[in-house]
Amino acid sequence: MTVKLPRRILAAISAPAIPVAGLGLPLAVYLPAFYADTVGMGLGAVGTAFLVARIFDVGVDPLFGFIADRMRPPLGRRRFWLVLSLPILLLSSWMIFLPPAGAGSLYLLTWILALYLGYTLITISVVSWSAELSGDYDERTRVQTWYQFALMVGLIAVLIMPVIVKNGGGDRRAEMAAVGLFIMALLPLCVGFAVIVAPEARVHEQPDGHWSAAIAALLRSKPLRIVLAADFSFGMASGIAATLYIFVIRDGLLLRGRYNELLLMFFVVGCLAVPLWMYAARHFEKHKTMMVAACIHIVAALSFFLVPEGNLVALAIVIVLNALPYASARLLLKSMMADVTDQDRLISGRMQAGLFFSLLLTTEKLGLAIAVGAAFWTLDAIGFKPGSADNPQAVRTQLVEFFVLAPVLFLVLGVVILRFYTLGRARQRELRAALAGRFGA
Secondary structure, eight states: OOOOOOHHHHHHHHTTHHHHHHHHHIIIIIHHHHHHHTSOOOHHHHHHHHHHHHHHHHHHHHHHHHHHHHOOOTTOTTHHHHHHHHHHHHHHHHHHHSOOTTOOHHHHHHHHHHHHHHHHHHHHHHHHHHHHSOOOHHHHHHHHHHHHHHHHHHHHHHHHHHHHHHHTTOOHHHHHHHHHHHHHHHHHHHHHHHHHHSOOOOOOOOTTOOHHHHHHHHHTOHHHHHHHHHHHHHHHHHHHHHHHHHHIIIIISOOTTOHHHHHHHHHHHHHHHHHHHHHHHHHSOHHHHHHHHHHHHHHHHHGGGGOOTTOHHHHHHHHHHHHTTTTHHHHHHHHHHHHHHHHHHHHHSSOOHHHHHHHHHHHHHHHHHHHHHHHHHHHHHHTOOTTOTTOOHHHHHHHHHHHHHHHHHHHHHHHHHHTTOOOOHHHHHHHHHHHHHHHOO
16 A cells, blocks of 8 residues: 655755756856856857756766665765755855856866755755655656645746746846845755655664665666666657757747747746646656657647747647646656666665666666757757847747657657666566565565
């Protein structure tokens, strides 16, 4: 019988996702364009800075996950890192969202690295913590549904801020400053709620398990490799779309001044669709549900080709279609990764949720980093001028084509990868029974 977690615990463990989303969206959508256009660093310099920062950051994630799984601070192995992330995130958010005049590539790279470090500490700690709260196949999806819903609320809140500032007469710098200050206000409130209310899971492990055996078990895990490969593919798809979104709406489809409102509508629809994917996953296997969602996303993405330049109504319809499957991958991949930790724990004798979710975050970041670099280098190659009204028709067409076809390619790849995933509901319950026999209920 499934034991459902109380809603107050679900709310507490999900609360940090609100400011986390507030950081994640600008990193993918707003900040690259902001530093390229408003700060004036140029496409190539910004793309390179974000790519270098992401690649450097990739090495930090698994190292932190490995360390966090093995440390037992008095405050709690997940709580401790959440608290530590606060000063790092507060300072780096101030520096990134409120840059001084004349900020250059070194300034951007330095503070993006600091922001990524804090982002790593808070994200891995929260998702690992949430994965450890329940061992049930479907309850894990419920936990991740709450987390994903909180993420979407954070995205919507961050999208509202620039609209409010813009309608009040503020410029682009004022918009980014408002976003940064909003995130800084939320961080201590949400982290404090999680630290005070959510319980730390009791971890039963094999006390004499050597770290080399744990790593060897990890490397042999086929479900892990599949989840990470799918995460990378879906991350590339969403990363390219997010990076090019403003350019496509503003310069490709000639709807200047509409991208904030349309993006807000996208995430409101995506937020409302989150429970649908939880209910679908309860009736089907998680990976099969995600494959269906990806196929819907492919059709929706291709419908961008049907939108005439300047047609706001047609674009709004297409954006709604693309919003419906948006949250499915992030929700279900985290739930699947929690299941994968069961298989590893049975083999290695250790609970390595921190390490496993750090790898999931690594592939997501790597996909986004390569997406930003590839997108900006492609824009440079086709001669695209951001914010300019003089882009030729051929260049605008190429921009839209790359925006649609590149993500579709990676979505198709993700579907193919998931066909080989076998850790479904029946197998996961067998693993939980074996774990109960070995470590107790």
